[in-house]
Amino acid sequence: MQLTVPHRTVADTGSFPVNPDGVAAWLKDLRPLESETDAREVYRGLKHSNRLHNDVDQRRAVISCFIPVLRELHQHLSDLSHAQPLPLTREFSRNARMRDALLREEAFAFKILLSDSKGPLADDARRAMQALARQAESMAHAYRRVPDALIQDAHQLYALAEEHKLLSARQGSELLSLLDHYRFIMLVSVADLTQQRVRQLQLVLDFLRSCVADIHIEKDRDATSLRYTDYAINLHQGSRPEPALSLLGDLPEQVRWFSIAPLLYRIDKYSSRIRPNPTGVLGSDVLERQSLARLHVALSRTRHRRTTRRVMHETRRVVFGHKEVCAHLLYRPEETPAREESGWRAINLSTQGMCLANEQCRAGLVQVGELISVTEPDKPLRSPEDSESSKIDALLGVVRWVHASGKEGICMGVEFLAISVMPVRVIRDELSRHVREGAATAPSAEGRQEVGENALIIACKVQRTVVQTILVPSYLYQSGDRLTASQGGRSRRVQLRKCLQANGLFSQFSLADG
Structure with a gap:
């Protein structure tokens, strides 16, 4: 499976350092958490690095210099733009666009490593999918539809990982695997999170992330075994998951399937344990029954129009x-x-x-x-x-x-x-x-x-x-x-x-x- 990566040119050492030591020294002088200009410089440097030819090992060392800065900057920008009424103010909107651009370039960086390497590494694939998952979460916080290009990139990474047998989850590790991040992206794309309140949105996303282990992606399903809770994924077409029963014609080999029945069961079970809070009190937010009920309706597609419009x-x-x-x-x-x-x-x-x-x-x-x-x-x-x-x-x-x-x-x-x-x-x-x-x-x-x-x-x-x-x-x-x-x-x-x-x-x- 071929990955989508940016076009690269011959490195110009006069415009930006290409060796790890030079990049580390350049980043050391920046204060991206304190200065918006420095944050843009970090983005410019990462984007420039992704569009230069470089040795695989040296490129990986350069990216490792960026990773700690990107993590702190991503958290900082998320705190400034999440849980805000819409439309975002100019400042919050700039922060959100900067965060999405950084995540997009981070995914590009690891996809370039995968495409240039003779043998793709599982950690590179996981980090690329992780950047896509964070970008999908960012789109949910902005109440925007997950872009088709992001879904297509996720399908390409999954197909590559499946081909090279990189899908196995890390047993006993707190880090989510590539498969976990992919399943999270698929759930976000079908969960219709635009009906969740801003104070509940992060709690709903965390709940979905905790449920990814219940989603099993399968291949070679028989058409007679499909139910209304099943979704289909066409890896080559690059489209978002569709209800399995709506597919027409033969089932191609590149189609994968997953069922949300275990997730619906977990929603019902978790909701039954939530103690109702009828009057609402000040304090830390907790996941509410109403939020889970809306999630259940969206995933099971049981919402129907009651009257004509x-x-x-x-x-x-x-x-x-x-x-x-x-x-x-x-x-x-x-x-x-x-x-x-x-x-x-x-x-x-x-x-x-x-x-x-x-x-x-x-x-x-x-x-x-x-x-x-x-x-x-x-x-x-x-x-x-x-x-x-x-x-x-x-x-x-x-x-x-x-x-x-x-x-x-x-x-x-x-x-x-x-x-x-x-x-x-x-x-x-x-x-x-x-x-x-x-x-x-x-x-x-x-x-x-x-x-x-x-x-x-x-x-x-x-x-x-x-x-x-x-x-x-x-x-x-x-x-x-x-x-x-x-x-x-x-x-x-x-x-x-x-x-x-x-x-x-x-x-x-x-x-x-x-």
Whole structure:
């Protein structure tokens, strides 16, 4: 199997050192963790080295000089760009592009060693596949599709390792083998991680990495033995894994198979051991049942469209975040909003949700799980004839998946929570708070005043029953709290009952009269 490597020219010793001692001395003078310019110099040096002819042993020694610097720089750039709302800011975007470019050149370096060596070494193949796996993980953090070129490179490395019998895993070693990294890339390419929240994404990736041993890649499978949990890989075609039952015609020799049934079983088993955390508390993040449930649905392909959708291309006013949505809906709903070119377009619409796209989205707005409101761009939130109503006709929803494209392009899917909203101001009942805190005496008149919070009351369907719910800021309230909700001159005492969801961005409780 021939590997894809860059074109190389005769070495020019005046432009860049080609011997290991010269490279080590050159790297010693750089501070890539402190200077972005020095980080670019490291990338320039590695790229230049990959495009020069060199002896195999000397090239391996040169790469060994780069490896410690690349590891520290990769970790540094990952810390700066992971778990960020989309689109990334310019600084974070530069860091992400630099990290991907370094990983791409690192993979090139070891693939060149494999192609130039008379007998390919297992460690060179493992390191090349490791760089590809890290690049696939980086794409997942950016909510981007794993590139076809990366999948093709992984197939080429796997075929070469299979041909030269380099696939055996290291027994008793903490290092993942080439086969482990390859299986991880295949899982990431079919797991649809664009529907995972940013705080859960790394935990889901770590879970997938821990499950690679359950994935067994086979050859010469009989067509009658294939199930819906089986995927097919065409090594020569270089395409991403496809459902095995969707293949037509004869099964060529270059096709490999793997089943996700053991992985689905592990997801179910692991999920059953997770203790539910209904209200959400501050602290370190742990893998949640909801994240595993979404992973299970994506891998098993059991998601089906519930209703038909209408294709459209219309401008919409979109507001992100609980605090911003409350302020947008609560204050001056009768006024016609000023014309605003936000760039959001509704691509399709159904009774369950809609797809929105923006080619030049403002940085740091979008993330999975965020609360959003969608309204007409040139109409008031409340018409004059409905001025006495306490409700506002606005589509309220939650971002369920995000795809990033280009530098600022965003496409996202929104699941509707309600089509009408009652924005209110809530104040916690002081007597309830003191009882919860164990106070011996009731609060004084001076202590009864408390800063309120904005909230949204909506009717929501929960297990085939429509109940009244309230959306409040995360971590501030819990089940049993008594609140006073007010809008204008009207007020109502309510009590928070069951917490329906708490994702760190907002909390939703069912309501009862207080």
